[in-house]
Amino acid sequence: MVKKTAKGSARAPRRTEGLSRDVIVQAATELLDGGGESALTLRALTVRLRTGYGAIYHHVADKGDVLAAATDDVVVRVLAGVVGDADPQKALRRLALGLFDAIDAHPWVGAELSRQPWRPAMLDFYESIGRLLDALDVPESARFDAAGALVNYVMGVAGQNAENARRLAGGDTDRAAFLDDAAERWAQLDPDRYPFVHAATTRLREHSDRDQFIAGVDIFLAGMAALR
Amino acid sequence: MVKKTAKGSARAPRRTEGLSRDVIVQAATELLDGGGESALTLRALTVRLRTGYGAIYHHVADKGDVLAAATDDVVVRVLAGVVGDADPQKALRRLALGLFDAIDAHPWVGAELSRQPWRPAMLDFYESIGRLLDALDVPESARFDAAGALVNYVMGVAGQNAENARRLAGGDTDRAAFLDDAAERWAQLDPDRYPFVHAATTRLREHSDRDQFIAGVDIFLAGMAALR
DNA sequence: TGCGCTTTGGATCGCCGCTCCAATAAAGCT
DNA sequence: AGCTTTATTGGAGCGGCGATCCAAAGCGCA
The missing domain is CATH 1.10.357.10 (Tetracycline Repressor, domain 2)
Structure with missing residues (x-):
């Protein structure tokens, strides 16, 4: 069987500038100011930061x-x-x-x-x-x-x-x-x-x-x- | 092709006592008093009232x-x-x-x-x-x-x-x-x-x-x- | 160069509110 | 009584959510 990660497109390259709690909070603030409380979703955060769930949860406890x-x-x-x-x-x-x-x-x-x-x-x-x-x-x-x-x-x-x-x-x-x-x-x-x-x-x-x-x-x- | 409703077990019998907005609100109050705000879910309501989502949404606009x-x-x-x-x-x-x-x-x-x-x-x-x-x-x-x-x-x-x-x-x-x-x-x-x-x-x-x-x-x- | 540790990305899970529609019962009509 | 119309019901399924988990990828040090 083909390995899971081998299917589909290649994995995105690792981000150059490191993630951090501050960067996440900053991005969250911008999302909140832009679209209100409902605009803050994990998915939106991953898109904005061009990363995945795991990376975010590594720096913060939860939403x-x-x-x-x-x-x-x-x-x-x-x-x-x-x-x-x-x-x-x-x-x-x-x-x-x-x-x-x-x-x-x-x-x-x-x-x-x-x-x-x-x-x-x-x-x-x-x-x-x-x-x-x-x-x-x-x-x-x-x-x-x-x-x-x-x-x-x-x-x-x-x-x-x-x-x-x-x-x-x-x-x-x-x-x-x-x-x-x-x-x-x-x-x-x-x-x-x-x-x-x-x-x-x-x-x-x-x-x-x-x-x-x-x-x-x-x-x-x-x-x-x-x-x- | 077999009709969808023919598959699996027979459809549950229709409830004898009619549903109504009041009955739903009453059940919701009991759920809320029993388990707090998070206890009020559509699923819990359907279970408690022995009915489905459609019946509930026929009587109320949304949660x-x-x-x-x-x-x-x-x-x-x-x-x-x-x-x-x-x-x-x-x-x-x-x-x-x-x-x-x-x-x-x-x-x-x-x-x-x-x-x-x-x-x-x-x-x-x-x-x-x-x-x-x-x-x-x-x-x-x-x-x-x-x-x-x-x-x-x-x-x-x-x-x-x-x-x-x-x-x-x-x-x-x-x-x-x-x-x-x-x-x-x-x-x-x-x-x-x-x-x-x-x-x-x-x-x-x-x-x-x-x-x-x-x-x-x-x-x-x-x-x-x-x-x- | 090799090897453990940290950081990352995304597949996946379970739950949610909600929509949609076939099945059914009741009411009205002739 | 038989037929038609309408109101009501039950549940499969959809898209989105927060959260988990783990393999891959870099990094630092020996």
Whole structure:
């Protein structure tokens, strides 16, 4: 019987530049940014890197490992870019906004973070929040809960944003059309049964996700001030 | 040539009790409660219902449709069970807690909701929040952002809880062991570089998710009060 | 030059969601 | 009752996925 590898075309030549974990993570990031979370497949990675499954699995544990590493990468870059501020309130706002903007630019980061908020790369985020709460005179006994609440809020927004991006990436509708459509459906609700939602139609259509996010952070900051 | 259906064993008899969307959703809920999100597969559904793929796809659009319908079911039941309260603050807490407890009992609901928070079944949730914010004298201009912030907070906690449940369901470790492990890692961090996280070790080990969630809601409520 | 060790490529596996269509039962019609 | 039409069902099969496995290919050192 003919040896398996002898059949068909000859084996492709070995790649000249060595593979590495970093190269794989880099390629994964480009795939994710280009086509969203579903664009990251092992097959796509092999094509992009002109290699095989085995080579990739030699450097990383599994697909989740690649996604987690790419996410860590983005988070680390964000935290490095957020400079300090004398006013703790402003600093907290900057910190949260930094993460928001990063997730806005890379929605897959939001999805992954809301799935795994305990990654080592997020430790610096928690640490910064904790210190700023201290600077805000939040008592030690309340800091743990307060930090958790803020993180959960950010993660909630992150997940939501990721989902919106996923929905918009696939279809042919843009954000404005999507909001108009949703607002239209809200407007058609029975105003007696849903007065609040019905009335919120205009705001839904015109709101900015970023501004709404900031408004939410400010509500939390006001609540934390009450903890003093 | 022999007809395809003539080969092999005879075709299974047609089921006596008719299939329906409700029956499918019900079976899906049982699968999800029993084995988590990954337990809901088309194959498992066909086995449990003693039917085939075609019959199922005749009644539902796709797998996402089944998951969404099952989630709606749980949410509707939650809102029906939350009774009103004279004090708007208490009512908001009850409302949020109702959703929290439901997600705690059915973690897959949390994952699905954090992915799709705009389901029709959630409209009543938004509506209730909006009305209660009105009762809290939150000005109309701030109500939309405030409601969004609260929903995002709840969703963030929901996603987190779902992830925790997923992690714990698969392995052999329980919640206490998991927290001990995380706390252990936190404790080993450099206290100079991570003073807050390092100090939070004890609280991490002893905290109750439910109490922490309530604490977050209270911070939020305090922030709302400042909007008046 | 030879030989072990690391790195690579791709065939292969099992599972998934989903499509498609023949078989069947039920309902309507004459 | 007999025939036709429609709704419903069961399951073979498709393409794609993550993951495994192993022979081939380079590499470093003796």
